[in-house]
Amino acid sequence: MQRTCKKARVVAFGCQMNERDAETIAGLLAACGYEVTPLESQEGDERTVPDLVVFITCCVRENAENRALGNVAEMKRLKERNPGMIIGIAGCMVQQEGIREHIVKRMPWVDLVFGTHNIHNLPALLSRVEMGERVIEVLEAPDEMVEDLPAIRAYRHKAFVNITFGCDNYCTYCIVPYVRGRERSRAVDDILSEIRQLVADGCREVTLLGQNVNAYGKGLPPLPDGTQPNFATLLRAVNEIDGLHRIRFTTSHPRDFTSEMIEAIAGSQRVCRHLHLPLQAGSDRVLARMGRGYTLHRYLELLREVRESMPDVAITTDLMVGFPGETEEDFQCTLKAVEAARFDAAFTFVYSPRRGTRAADMPDQVDEDVKGDRIRRLIEVVNNVAGSVNQELVGTVQEVMVDGLSERDPSMMAGKTRQNKTVHWPARPGLEPGQLVNVMIQQAGAFTLRGVES
Ligand code: SF4
Known part of the structure; x- marks a missing residue:
């Protein structure tokens, strides 16, 4: 059914996966006849009340969840001004049953709830809402991947391209495997044809996306030449695409980073000299309790190998403070690790318990005051190191x-x-x-x- 001149807004919270999902949701809405506010300029314009708003939510940290719920709560007021308005919530947050129940019972102004695995069904779900039904539909991860969905890309010159979905790692603090499902890789041909089309449309840089890109290829059938696709072979294949200037990828897992991947990056001139390699903590005791599968020594060895083959590489990371049981001594290990690794930049986080994860049930949760003190000290060290690393670029x-x-x-x-x-x-x-x-x-x-x- 074609709808005319209705305006829609898509608001994404959280990670690049959600930004990419926002592009697909915008594309599906446009195919349904909605005029979608450009994704770059969607922050709450109060003058125009849209006919449809879809929030794509994140649940990785408590404050992301609270921010999303706060935004949805504010929609009540807008809906009073435009009772025909449709309000939808999608994304990781609603994959959790408890949150879904909260929305269903406490937010009656929400018309549509759908999860990360039924985005492709949005046109059908929307038709049901337009017929007056309140639709709550959240599926488990499907076996088959749906390809060739329409998208309105946020930028012309650069684009995100999914290569894997989900995660099998179950780090003890992380909710992602529960809400994004088990790890699945897209077929090499589907990825390459998406990138070729992007390049034909003017794209010059792609970022390959996955929760753990280094695990790419597991479970895929062998290629026609009998080899098993993996992240290194994928990088080499993408590097062959003419017209593409730059290839980036995120996120890498230190445990799954192989020498073959380092060779593939170093040998592919279009692959950028930047690795985002989350360390999370500098204490081996904390890393083991997080279930990360590496020690600080192994991590630093990996950096040494990477820097030996690519001296100009930039290394960025994620660091967490206040994981259950983290002592001052453990925290000092993280500070020392920042100095030893000489990170170009780091995203720093305060641990927040996520219901259903193993760490949330660990007994020795760290005091909020202690977490606050540690994050301030960590940021100071991270910024000092990053500032001195960047100083070396002056004059280049x-x-x-x-x-x-x-x-x-x-x-x-x-x-x-x-x-x-x-x-x-x-x-x-x-x-x-x-x-x-x-x-x-x-x-x-x-x-x-x-x-x-x-
Ligand atoms: S690798 Fe660990 S932190 Fe990353 S998404 Fe998977 S479970 Fe979460």
């Missing part, structure tokens, strides 16, 4: 892909180096997103670099 010339004008200062351009560092330089008319320019770096802080075109 970096290849930068243009993203556009800086959001904070439109007299400056913004773009990224191959190491994924943000660079600002004076705006020049005619520069388009996706173009490559050389920038001489003149100043460096912990988060950004500044320079001039050279």
Whole structure:
């Protein structure tokens, strides 16, 4: 059924997987006749009350969940102004039964709830809502993957491309395997044809996405030449695509990172020199309780091997403080690990218990005050290290892909180096997103670099 001139807004919280899902949901809504607000400019415009809002939620941390629920709660007011408005909630949060029940009972203004595994059914679900039904439908991970869904991409010059879905690792703090299902890999041909189409449409950079990209290929049938596809062979195949300038990938798991993958990255000139390799903690005791499957020594060995074959590589990480049982001594190990690893940047998190995970039931939960103190100290060390790593780039010339004008200062351009560092330089008319320019770096802080075109 075609609907005309109705306006929809898609609001995504959380990770890049959700951003990618938002593009597909926007594409499906457009195919249903909705005019979808551009994904880049969707933050709550109060003047226009849309006919449909879909929230794509995250449940990895408690504050992400609270933020999503807060936004959905605010929709009650908008719906009073436009009673015909449809409010939908999708994503990881609603895969959890308890949250779903909360929404069903306490948020009667929500019309549609669907999970991470039935996005492709959105047109059918929406038709039922439009007929007056309140639809709550959340499925388990299917065996078959649905390909070729429409999408409205957030950017033309760069794109996310899913390569795996779900995760089999069950790190003891993590809710993802419970809400995104078991690990499944897309077929090599499906990934390559999606990227070729993106390139034909003007895309210059792809980021291959998965909860654990290094596990790519498990369970796939052998290729026609008899070899088993894996992440290294996939990278080499993507590297062959003409017209593509840059290949990125996230997230890697240190336990599954092999020497073959390091060789594939080092030998593929389109693959960027940036690894996001979550360490999580510097204490072996904490790493074991997290179920991460590596020690700090093994992690640092891996960094040594990576840096030996790619001296210009940037390493970023995720670090968590306040995991159950973390002592001051354990925390000191994390601080020392940051100094030893010389991270280019780190996302730092405070542990928050997620119901249903093993860590949530561990007895020795850390005090909130102690967590607050540790995260402040960790951020200070991370920023000092990142600032001094970035200082080494002053005076060098970096290849930068243009993203556009800086959001904070439109007299400056913004773009990224191959190491994924943000660079600002004076705006020049005619520069388009996706173009490559050389920038001489003149100043460096912990988060950004500044320079001039050279
Ligand atoms: S690897 Fe661990 S932290 Fe990452 S998604 Fe899987 S279970 Fe969660």
